[in-house]
Amino acid sequence: MDLKSNHTAPVLADPAPISKSRLVASSLLPYSSPAPVFSPNLLLTVPRKKTGILDDVRASSWLDAMKSSSPRHTSTRDYNHEIVSADTDVAYRTWMVKYPSALSSFEQITNFAKGKRIALFLDYDGTLSPIVDNPDFAFMSIDMRAAVAKVAKYFPTAIISGRSRDKVYGFVGLTDLYYAGSHGMDIMGPVRESSDDPPNCIRSTDKQGKGVKLFQPASEFLPMIDEVCMAPECHTLSPSAFPLCSNVEFHSSQVFNSLVNSTKEIKGAKVENNKFCVSVHYRNVDEKNWKTVAQCVHDVIRNYPRLRLSHGRKVLEVRPVIDWDKGKALTFLLESLGLSNHDDVLPIYVGDDRTDEDAFKVLREGNLGYGILVSSAPKESNAFFSLRDPQEVMEFLKSLVNWKKTSVL
Numbered sequence: 001m002d003l004k005s006n007h008t009a010p011v012l013a014d015p016a017p018i019s020k021s022r023l024v025a026s027s028l029l030p031y032s033s034p035a036p037v038f039s040p041n042l043l044l045t046v047p048r049k050k051t052g053i054l055d056d057v058r059a060s061s062w063l064d065a066m067k068s069s070s071p072r073h074t075s076t077r078d079y080n081h082e083i084v085s086a087d088t089d090v091a092y093r094t095w096m097v098k099y100p101s102a103l104s105s106f107e108q109i110t111n112f113a114k115g116k117r118i119a120l121f122l123d124y125d126g127t128l129s130p131i132v133d134n135p136d137f138a139f140m141s142i143d144m145r146a147a148v149a150k151v152a153k154y155f156p157t158a159i160i161s162g163r164s165r166d167k168v169y170g171f172v173g174l175t176d177l178y179y180a181g182s183h184g185m186d187i188m189g190p191v192r193e194s195s196d197d198p199p200n201c202i203r204s205t206d207k208q209g210k211g212v213k214l215f216q217p218a219s220e221f222l223p224m225i226d227e228v229c230m231a232p233e234c235h236t237l238s239p240s241a242f243p244l245c246s247n248v249e250f251h252s253s254q255v256f257n258s259l260v261n262s263t264k265e266i267k268g269a270k271v272e273n274n275k276f277c278v279s280v281h282y283r284n285v286d287e288k289n290w291k292t293v294a295q296c297v298h299d300v301i302r303n304y305p306r307l308r309l310s311h312g313r314k315v316l317e318v319r320p321v322i323d324w325d326k327g328k329a330l331t332f333l334l335e336s337l338g339l340s341n342h343d344d345v346l347p348i349y350v351g352d353d354r355t356d357e358d359a360f361k362v363l364r365e366g367n368l369g370y371g372i373l374v375s376s377a378p379k380e381s382n383a384f385f386s387l388r389d390p391q392e393v394m395e396f397l398k399s400l401v402n403w404k405k406t407s408v409l
């Protein structure tokens with residue numbers, strides 16, 4: 001999948017599947033400018049069905065996606081890969097030929113990184129913290145926090161999460177990082193005096209009083225009609241009474257309430273407000289009721305033409321219909337950090353989820369850097385390397401720090 005670049009945007013020359021040869025560090029091509037990401041129109045068009053019933057075809061594709069959305073884990077020991085059958089192990093090892101371990105390939109990675117500035121982008125759930133049944137208890141370990149704190153001393157580091165920015169900051173609790181919440185729709189990044197800010201970017205200060213840039217692309221592309229939406233009568237009307245209402249946060253809380261209401265009878269279902277997105281968790285729902293979860297979500301979002309659905313790990317994620325994702329957030333952060341358009345920069349993105357694939361794709365297709373997929377089960381990815389679980393992520397972060405400390409640059 002090599003790139004031929006013209007003056008404006010790279011052209012994909014070969015849409016063939018990811019080849020083994022692309023997995024070697026030396027084949028990372030020199031930087032070619034990515035297409036501008038801040039296009040004036042980020043609104044996506046999503047075809048909608050008028051019917052209120054989730055028809056069989058859609059229901060089965062939702063269900064298939066729901067079933068395949070996360071490797072089954074029966075106990076935490078799975079994550080330490082102690083209980084794996086021989087078959088699973090063989091399948092995993094075969095898969096690792098295509099996605100080699102970032103730990104065993106560490107020398108290859110650092111050889112390529114020599115003389116370059118590494119920038120680190122880390123997903124939260126399933127990457128820095130193990131997947132647990134209750135999303136409110138997805139704490140990272142003390143050791144992991146220490147490892148992240150150390151790595152952030154040596155490399156610019158950002159967390160890009162589907163959680164709300166405040167919530168993920170609450171879990172990580174480190175100040176020397178940049179945070180992007182709501183799948184990148186709520187970014188608090190560094191201020192760069194020399195660069196122009198895109199629309200919807202405001203300068204502010206963080207909790208420590210440091211100058212920061214706050215970028216919330218969703219509010220730009222779903223123009224606010226605050227006055228209308230926030231009028232008290234709005235709250236009592238059904239959502240279809242204000243189809244043009246486009247205050248995302250307002251939608252988010254409206255949708256949140258509707259989803260909470262419609263799923264309250266489903267045992268184990270949990271709805272989480274992530275500010276610009278709402279997550280509907282079904283990890284603890286009996287599989288025979290997953291279709292009901294899907295139906296409830298479908299029934300709610302069909303009232304909101306400006307919302308769409310994506311799938312995460314045993315979670316349905318409702319988000320605004322804008323062309324913005326973790327990949328765009330990564331590009332935005334690289335620009336904000338003054339690290340885009342440089343041959344001597346090596347971004348590394350570590351993540352476990354489907355939504356992280358957008359970031360892996362940006363790195364792969366732009367020949368910019370490495371995606372590292374965290375997975376204990378084989379799955380197709382745009383990442384270059386793999387790590388099994390958060391424990392291995394921690395080892396990788398520690399190795400980066402040791403390498404940096406000892407390398408003579």
Ligand SMILES: O=P(O)(O)OC[C@H]1O[C@H](O[C@H]2O[C@H](CO)[C@@H](O)[C@H](O)[C@H]2O)[C@H](O)[C@@H](O)[C@@H]1O
Binds near residue numbers: 126132135136315
């Ligand atoms: O982008 P991320 O930081 O990975 O956030 C994606 C979603 O992560 C959380 O859900 C996932 O982790 C939970 C805790 O381990 C688990 O219970 C759930 O099944 C997973 O889907 C978070 O709760 C969601 O809101 C995020 O969208």
